[in-house]
Amino acid sequence: MKKNLLLLTLLAGSFAAFSQNKTITVTNSLAVDREFETIELTKKSLGLAANAKLEDYVIKDAASNAFLETQTVDNDGDGTADVLLFQPKIKASSKQDFTVAPGTNPSASKTENCYSRFVPERTDDYAWENNKVAFRTYGPVAQKMVEDHIEGGTLTSGIDAWLKRVEYPIINKWYEKMTSGAGTYHKDTGEGLDNFHVGDSRGVGGIAVKADGKYYFSKNFISWKTITTGPIRTSFILTYADWDAKGNKITESKLISLDYGSQLSRFEINITGAKEIAAGLTLHDKKGTTGTNLKEGWLSYWEPIDDSEIGLGLVAPKNTMTSFDNHVTDEKDLSNLYGNIAVKNNKAIYYVGFGWKKGSPYQTKQEWEKYLSSFAQKINNPLTVKVKK
CATH class of the missing domain: 2.60.40.1180 (Golgi alpha-mannosidase II)
Incomplete structure (x- = not known):
C-alpha cells in the first residue's frame, strides 16, 4: 500500500510539473x-x-x-x-x-545592453541606451543653473542624441571619462560622441503644444523613476512641472522605453490640457532634407553632421498622426519638423530615434526611410501569440 501511495505521489508531482x-x-x-x-x-x-x-x-x-x-x-x-x-x-x-x-537559463546575459539611469554627477541628466543608440535629457538642477546665470546649466525639454558606434554600453564609460577629467564625450575616439545640438529645439522627439499658431513646451523634467534595465528593455518615467500653452494648463509625464535592436525609443506621453501634441525633430541649421508619409505614419530628417550624416525619425501608430508641420523660423533652435499626434484618454504614443551613418547600416536617406516604413508596418501588424491549451 505504501508503494502505491509513493507511486501516486510521484505521478501527481510529474503531472503538476508538466502542467506548468x-x-x-x-x-x-x-x-x-x-x-x-x-x-x-x-x-x-x-x-x-x-x-x-x-x-x-x-x-x-x-x-x-x-x-x-x-x-x-x-x-x-x-x-x-x-x-x-x-x-x-x-x-x-x-x-x-x-x-x-x-527553470533557469544557464546562458542568460549578464550585460544590461538596454540601460538607463539618473546621472547626478553630470548635473542631473537622465540617459538611456541600447546596443544601437543612446539619448539623454535634462533635470531641474540644470534648469536652475541657467535661471541663476550659473555656467554649465541646460534649459530644455528637448531630447539629445548620443551617437554611439559600438554594440556595448557606453553611458557610464563616457560620463566617467568626462567627470574624471580623463577625456570628453564630445570627441570620437572610436566609440562615437555627443556632437548633436539640442538647445531650445525639440531634439529627437521632444513635444510641444500649438496654440494660435505658436508652439509652447515644458522646461526640464522635475522627477524621474527607473522601471527596468536589462538585456531586452529599459524603461522609465519623467515628470514635468505644469506648464502653460496660451492659457491652457498642461500636465505632462513621459513613459519612455527602448528595446534591444531598435533605433527608436517608444514615448508614451501622459498629458492633460491638450487634444493634440506636436512631437518634433530638430531641423538644426536647415541644411537637411525632410521626408513625410502620413499614410504610413512617419516623418524623417536626413542631414549632415560634422564629417558624416544622420537620419532622425518619428513613427506613430496607424491613424494617430493627423498632420505634420515643417516649421521653419529664423528664431534660434526653433525650427522643427512636427508630427501632430492625437491625444486619446490623455495619452499619445510615438516612436522616435536616429540612424547615424558612422554607427548604423543606414548610409542614405532612402535606406533610413525604408527602415522607418518597415518599422511602421511592424508596429501596426504586431507578432501575435497564442497559448496552446
Missing part, C-alpha cells in the same frame, strides 16, 4: 522576416496561478530546445513581475512554437 509547461505559437503575418520585436507575456495570458513568479520561467525554441533571452519587468512597482519579455526570430509569413517552462 506552456507551448505558445508566435505568428508573423507579414511577408518579411522579423527580429528585435519584443513580446510581452503575463501570468494571465499563460494561464499561470496568481502566486506563480514569472522570474522562475524560461523560454525555449520548441524545435531546437535552445534557450531564448528573457527579462521580467515589474511595471507597476508592487514588487511582483508583471510581464515576461522575449524577442523571437520569425521567418516571413510563418509561425513558430516556443515552450515556457519552469
